[in-house]
Amino acid sequence: MSTIARPARAPAVPATLPELLAHRALTEPDRVALVAGDEQITFGAWQARAVAVAAGLRGLGLAAGDRVALHYGAAGWNDYAVAFAGVLRAGLVAVPVSDRLAPAEVRHVLTHSGATVVLGRSGLDGVRCMTLADLSGGTLPEPPGPRDLAQILYTSGTTGVPKGVGATHANLAHGCTLDPRRRPLAHSGHFLHAFPVGSNAGQTMLVNALNARAAALTAGTFTPGRFAKLIARHAVGTVFLVPAMAIELLHAGVHTTHDLSGVRLIGSTAAALPPAVAAQLAAAYPAATIVNYYTSTEAAPAQTAMVFDPERPAALGRPTVAADLMIAGPDRQPLPAGEVGDVWLRSPTAARSYYRDGDASAEVFHGRWVRMGDVGRLDADGYLYLVDRDSDVVKSGAHKVSTLQVEHALHEHPLVREAAAFGVPHPVLGAAVAAAVVTDGPLTAPQLRTFLLERLAGHELPGRLLFLDRLPRNDNGKILKRELRQLLDDDRATP
Incomplete structure (x- = not known):
């Protein structure tokens, strides 16, 4: 008896983050999504508050595409998450701004982005500053489309004036799912981070909160003791760090004074994890997988990931699709394995660009390819090794x-x-x-x-x-x- 082959069903994926939040609020309204301090927010509450923010913002007379700055600190992570989701649902453009920035840096971000409304902190000249409680009324507009601009995120500015990196809704939602069986971090009840608002790592954690099975737990200001207490209290299974935090945790020896045995994944991002530090983490947390993630504000969601391997301690891994990583010469042509050149990553979706800076965009973005600003090489198996930042050689x-x-x-x-x-x-x-x-x-x-x-x-x-x-x-x-x-x-x- 013959059978008829049926085409594989396409995975259920959201076109935008507002669509993802609405779906989780509908299917899991009472599931905790965010935890900051003593406050926790369920998906149902997150959606209801975000919709109210979206209507209130449009009630101010803002039109689709207008920029809204979100000026929050570690103590306001939950309100920030609500504000971000509300801005996107309103069809506006979110401009995250950390309260750790100097006043001159905040003024640059507001002026360059053209933001006319600030949610969060007050006392900024030339813009309308409001809290979420100030918003009321208004009509909920049609949802934004995947090609619409959703976010302008400013780079950290280690070498000069921060640039605004624009991302579409499709870029932000790439890799997310509507299928509960495919949710990441399923081994964890909570994942923990201490990344600031306005950073690419912080934005990744916000998307994780929308997409992961685990609830997002924010530590606020990082100290090794506070971080370890949160891990132990909430039986945290996944921890996200930058190398500096990893070094502080190891130096403080918190793994010897707190029950951190439930940690199964330690992810490091923002900078290359030194091999010696990775080896120390592996020894201190023997039940955990140590993963080094390599990306940038410009390249996300493109990235490489590498589970720490003593045989390849300095490797930064490979992308999901090998062809999305390239070492190239000055002519942007690929170089063979072993040769040193510029590192390029190709975005799996709509690429980002520098906001209001076509010249800078032309230097970094070529189609979906992004020049990382690093010099590196590939080994024969396609693993990436960084030589240096191009500017640091x-x-x-x-x-x-x-x-x-x-x-x-x-x-x-x-x-x-x-x-x-x-x-x-x-x-x-x-x-x-x-x-x-x-x-x-x-x-x-x-x-x-x-x-x-x-x-x-x-x-x-x-x-x-x-x-x-x-x-x-x-x-x-x-x-x-x-x-x-x-x-x-x-x-x-x-x-």
């Missing part, structure tokens, strides 16, 4: 020195907790390598250089060493190397 005489390689070597010293390498001007070589370190005990420059002799070539050895109590970082946990260069004139710099 030190051109010293006839050599090009990878600051990442120098940092990896520094992290191998048992007394080095944190490390950063960077280039400084040199009268003969053009540039030379310097490094800043935070140590857990007495360590001299000669002792550290002796340790490095077996790990680095002569031209890679730091000519000057800076011993600090902490490394300067931005809100996303990225080291501000420009500030380290300024500190070299301080007497803490050891020649």
Whole structure:
């Protein structure tokens, strides 16, 4: 008896995040979606509040495509999530702004984006500032379409003025599902993070809250002790960190003083996790899978992911589709495995772009391909290895020195907790390598250089060493190397 083959049913996917929230509110209204402090929000409540915000915003006279800034801090994560969902449902464009930004940075974001309304904090000149309680009335408009602009997210600005990265609804909703059997983080009751509002990592956590089976738990301001208490209290199964947080957790030894045995996944993002730190995490949390994620504000949702592998400790993994990762020369043509060039990722959906900056967009975005600003190589199996940030490579005489390689070597010293390498001007070589370190005990420059002799070539050895109590970082946990260069004139710099 013959059978008739039936075509495979396409997976149920949402076109926009408002569609996803509405679906979860309909099918799981009482399921907890967000937890911040003592407040928790179910999907039903999230949807009801977001719809009220959307109607209230349109009641102010705002039209589709108008920009609304969301100025919130760690204590307001739940209100921020409601505001974000409401702005998108109203067909407006969300502009997340962290309350950790300096006033001048906030003014730049508001001016550049053209936002005329700010939800959250008040006291900003030239714009209308409101709380969610101030919104009332209005008519709910038609839902936005997948091609409409949904968000403008400003880069962290470690090397210059932050740029606004625009993303469509299709870009934000890519990878989400309406099928409960396909929900990620199914092994967890809660996933925990401490990422700030206005960061790409924070936005990823917000999408996770909409899409994952686990509820989102926000730690607010990060401290190792508070983070560990939340893990133990809520039996957290998934933890998301940046490398700086991972280093602090290890240094504090919270895995020896709290019951963290329920952790099954530790995800690191925002910067490459040093191999030595990844190995320490694996030892401290033997039941957990350690995953390093590589993406950027510009490239998301494109990314690579790598489960820590002692055989490939420095690898950053592969994308879901191998052809979506490329190492290219200046002509944007692919280079063979082993050769060093620019790292490119291809977005699986509508690519992002720089808002109101066509020249900058032309340098970074080509179709769905995004130049990451990193230099790297692929091995024979297609795994990505970073050499350095393009702007951080030190051109010293006839050599090009990878600051990442120098940092990896520094992290191998048992007394080095944190490390950063960077280039400084040199009268003969053009540039030379310097490094800043935070140590857990007495360590001299000669002792550290002796340790490095077996790990680095002569031209890679730091000519000057800076011993600090902490490394300067931005809100996303990225080291501000420009500030380290300024500190070299301080007497803490050891020649």
